[in-house]
Amino acid sequence: MIRLIVRRLLLAVPLLLIVSTLTFVLTAVAPGDPAATILGSSATPESIAALNAKLGLDDPIVVQYWHWLENAVTGDLGTSVVTSQSVGQAIGTRLPTTLSLVLLGTLVAAVVGIGLGMVSALGGRRLGRVTDILAVVGYVIPNFWLGLMLVYFLSVRLGWFPATGYVGLGDSPGGWLRSLVLPVIALAVMGATAVAKQTRDAMREVMGREFITALRADGFSERQIVFRHGLRNAAIPIVTVTGVLFIGMFGGTVLVESVFVLPGLGGLAVSSAQTGDLTMLQGVAVVFCLAVVAANLAVDLAYGWLNPKVRVQ
Amino acid sequence: MNDATAAVPVPPPNPLQTVLRQYLRNGLATGSLILLAVIAAACVLAPLLTSGGPNQVDLGHSLAGPSAQHLLGTDQLGRDLLTRLLYGGRTTLLNAFVVSFVAVAVSVPLGVVAGYAGGWVDRVVMTVTDVGLSLPAMVVMLVVVSTFSGNLGLAMIALGFLLAPPIVRNVRGPALAVKGELFVDAAVVAGLPSRRIIFRHVLLRVLGPVLVQGALATAIALQFTVGLSFLGFGAKPPNPDWGSMIAEGSQVLNKSPWPLVSGGVALGLVSLALVLIGDGVRDVAVEAWSGAPTRRRRSRKPSPGVLAGRAQRPADAEPTPAEETLLTLHNVSVAYSASDGPRCVASDVSFSIAAGESVAIVGESGCGKSSIARAIARLLPHGGEIVAGSVRFDDYDVATLEGRPLYDYRRNAVSYIAQDPMTALDPTLRVGVLLRRIVQAGDGLSRKQAEARVLELLEQVQLPDPAGVAKRFPHELSGGMAQRIGIARAIATRPRLLIADEPTTALDVTVQSEILSLLRSLQKDLGMALLLVSHDWGVVAQVCDRALVMYAGELVEHGKLNRITHEPAHPYTSALLACRPATIVDDDLPLPTIRGSVSAPGEWPTGCRFASRCDFSTDQCRSAAVPLTEVDGEHSVRCLNPLRIGREHEEVSERV
Numbered sequence: 001m002i003r004l005i006v007r008r009l010l011l012a013v014p015l016l017l018i019v020s021t022l023t024f025v026l027t028a029v030a031p032g033d034p035a036a037t038i039l040g041s042s043a044t045p046e047s048i049a050a051l052n053a054k055l056g057l058d059d060p061i062v063v064q065y066w067h068w069l070e071n072a073v074t075g076d077l078g079t080s081v082v083t084s085q086s087v088g089q090a091i092g093t094r095l096p097t098t099l100s101l102v103l104l105g106t107l108v109a110a111v112v113g114i115g116l117g118m119v120s121a122l123g124g125r126r127l128g129r130v131t132d133i134l135a136v137v138g139y140v141i142p143n144f145w146l147g148l149m150l151v152y153f154l155s156v157r158l159g160w161f162p163a164t165g166y167v168g169l170g171d172s173p174g175g176w177l178r179s180l181v182l183p184v185i186a187l188a189v190m191g192a193t194a195v196a197k198q199t200r201d202a203m204r205e206v207m208g209r210e211f212i213t214a215l216r217a218d219g220f221s222e223r224q225i226v227f228r229h230g231l232r233n234a235a236i237p238i239v240t241v242t243g244v245l246f247i248g249m250f251g252g253t254v255l256v257e258s259v260f261v262l263p264g265l266g267g268l269a270v271s272s273a274q275t276g277d278l279t280m281l282q283g284v285a286v287v288f289c290l291a292v293v294a295a296n297l298a299v300d301l302a303y304g305w306l307n308p309k310v311r312v313q
Numbered sequence: 314m315n316d317a318t319a320a321v322p323v324p325p326p327n328p329l330q331t332v333l334r335q336y337l338r339n340g341l342a343t344g345s346l347i348l349l350a351v352i353a354a355a356c357v358l359a360p361l362l363t364s365g366g367p368n369q370v371d372l373g374h375s376l377a378g379p380s381a382q383h384l385l386g387t388d389q390l391g392r393d394l395l396t397r398l399l400y401g402g403r404t405t406l407l408n409a410f411v412v413s414f415v416a417v418a419v420s421v422p423l424g425v426v427a428g429y430a431g432g433w434v435d436r437v438v439m440t441v442t443d444v445g446l447s448l449p450a451m452v453v454m455l456v457v458v459s460t461f462s463g464n465l466g467l468a469m470i471a472l473g474f475l476l477a478p479p480i481v482r483n484v485r486g487p488a489l490a491v492k493g494e495l496f497v498d499a500a501v502v503a504g505l506p507s508r509r510i511i512f513r514h515v516l517l518r519v520l521g522p523v524l525v526q527g528a529l530a531t532a533i534a535l536q537f538t539v540g541l542s543f544l545g546f547g548a549k550p551p552n553p554d555w556g557s558m559i560a561e562g563s564q565v566l567n568k569s570p571w572p573l574v575s576g577g578v579a580l581g582l583v584s585l586a587l588v589l590i591g592d593g594v595r596d597v598a599v600e601a602w603s604g605a606p607t608r609r610r611r612s613r614k615p616s617p618g619v620l621a622g623r624a625q626r627p628a629d630a631e632p633t634p635a636e637e638t639l640l641t642l643h644n645v646s647v648a649y650s651a652s653d654g655p656r657c658v659a660s661d662v663s664f665s666i667a668a669g670e671s672v673a674i675v676g677e678s679g680c681g682k683s684s685i686a687r688a689i690a691r692l693l694p695h696g697g698e699i700v701a702g703s704v705r706f707d708d709y710d711v712a713t714l715e716g717r718p719l720y721d722y723r724r725n726a727v728s729y730i731a732q733d734p735m736t737a738l739d740p741t742l743r744v745g746v747l748l749r750r751i752v753q754a755g756d757g758l759s760r761k762q763a764e765a766r767v768l769e770l771l772e773q774v775q776l777p778d779p780a781g782v783a784k785r786f787p788h789e790l791s792g793g794m795a796q797r798i799g800i801a802r803a804i805a806t807r808p809r810l811l812i813a814d815e816p817t818t819a820l821d822v823t824v825q826s827e828i829l830s831l832l833r834s835l836q837k838d839l840g841m842a843l844l845l846v847s848h849d850w851g852v853v854a855q856v857c858d859r860a861l862v863m864y865a866g867e868l869v870e871h872g873k874l875n876r877i878t879h880e881p882a883h884p885y886t887s888a889l890l891a892c893r894p895a896t897i898v899d900d901d902l903p904l905p906t907i908r909g910s911v912s913a914p915g916e917w918p919t920g921c922r923f924a925s926r927c928d929f930s931t932d933q934c935r936s937a938a939v940p941l942t943e944v945d946g947e948h949s950v951r952c953l954n955p956l957r958i959g960r961e962h963e964e965v966s967e968r969v
Contacts, residue, residue: 022456139584141577144540214737214802216723218805219720219723224754269455278456282456
């Protein structure tokens, strides 16, 4: 168990290094000169050189990378050359939005998916077929398009929810929830169908095992067997797929936040990409990687809790 | 081909055509392939199919709905949406195919090499793959498109790399598996160069998974490219692609939904086709080429009517209910649903068990003895059913129980000890917790009282250190300990009948005897009746007073154990007894066996089911069903020419 956690944490190091190296290498080979871009057409060669020296951009790329790494370890992710904003600060103000979105999305997807999967596992072939179809449909509908359709029907036509915008949880809990309903649905549909399919398959497999028969022999009711023993034993693949969808949702926020104009990290990544703000993008990439590491770690810990064989080792 | 290669056992012939035929039989998969081909062809042929090009502006028809002139309507500038969709599809689909081509081209060699080479190569590739799986693909893509703005081709290649890790994993598996297969070893021994082995065998096996993963990767790539161009990193306006069309549609959403719908539906249809193609290939190719287990067979519920005729037949032998009779089976038939209708595994079984009595069901595997035992406990596996007859246990009409009464019956009346004690335990629970739940479920004990009762039970089954054992998980137990816990569990609910289905078959011989004497003493002490299912006369003799012999789903003989073992009346019983290792004294003689094998359920003859294996069978035996007849008050047999009664069969009875 401890070995597993250590392995996960060790994998995080190359992961973060690769992502940051990648952005640095790309900056180096990218056409164009950031200082020239910042100063615009009125720039003189002297002013460009001065700005490059001030920003440390005339150092060799390896030296620049080392400086960035040194600062990153202390939590300082640098300053955007485009907006002159601290990357850490920009991320800090936008993190709550993205976290609200991803956590709520995962929660909704897991609850709906497990419920649907249980019903279809225990409810015979026809319900199983429905879950199969839903899983395929959920897989092929892109979240941003679904979001736009939700906006069209529930905002433009019916006016039930705001089409765009975000209300902070601290400002108005009701408004916060209302502003997140549509984006969360758009994000959660694909995950919910994936969880449903996994739950159905895992439950069917577990309910066919010998110990379920033995529990029936003990006189436990089907309900007790399903919820106390079946679900517990089917939980490992369900937890796995939930972890995967949590990670996937961070990527999904890039599009969904753009559709709903939410001030989150995904939107920040898009606007930084549009302005060529690689420092900012790099910061976002690092945060996303940290989320991946955290999710994998949480899944591993859940395995340990769910599977006594892992725990003992 | 030289002699050495000719000697190589040839793997199953390349079933390419068979696989293709099977795929085409799947309507959904074939339809998806056609749909994808039609859409792709329409995009390629867009200049021929449409007129005016994708950028022909007609401000007079801004945002028109679908009409004969504009099948999908127009966008804000009055441009025909269908035309733009087809032209845009050329860019979008091409991008998606490039991505998936790169992904497959990168991952197949990596996966094959990792799986085939193993060792450190495998570890390096898998670590890289793990890291790749954790990269935030969307953000990395934004970094790439932002750096090389305008060069979408480079971005697509990068995306191909990002989508490769899952394919590497799916290729590595079959490559690893094929390496262990015999014909590859044989090829190596035969001196075939490993390059050729990889080519001929490994690649063929991984073709299925690659096709499946390739289809899925294309679907994912499609969503990524459309997503990127939706964000503005796609085709330069006014040229269309599907993502930018959806983005334009979102701008005019409050005026008309058509531009948004047409782009999204096109994207959805192509993704759907790709996913269904992947599913279709998985169903046929992965099974055929990599030997993966086939899908679960469809099962149908048996229609009770099929076997109803049997139930109406007069009873072969009325069991005489004694006053202390606990359980009575009357003409019970058990059937499982199969693809071609219900399949009967036990028919017209009648017997009874008195309180405190100890009875064995004996027979070869496949004779229906476990099905009868499970039917009594109402624990038949999915698809199994009591299709005729009645089972009475005290006041319970067992076959009709449902819901709460069924749970009460299973809890209070019978207990069931399974063959494999380990798999009968919930692997996630400490055994003490499981036992506590069982104890608490009916008796309304407090947690403390229940825990004390659990320890008492564990002591009763003679486990050393009960408190320590209670804290263990199933995988920390030995087989003998697990079966003792199985027994503790069975007696925890104080049943009146204990059913033990081959309780010692999975155990070591030394442990067997201990478990049996424990069962015997607990049965006596607690006054339970015992129904033991076994193929082993030695086990039966140690525990039981009475025996029921089953053959091919029928009861062929029953009576006192003593009587049956010494004077068997049925030739089958006699032959079964002769096969006991303990009876064989002369080591030089070949081990006695019963020639032939039990005919499978569904293939039973009309007459005596043992006739084809019997030395004494006559034409009469084969002509009609043989009734169960009483030899005397305590002994019945289903035979027209029973041993000892009609004739002497010296040769057989000598050994017994």
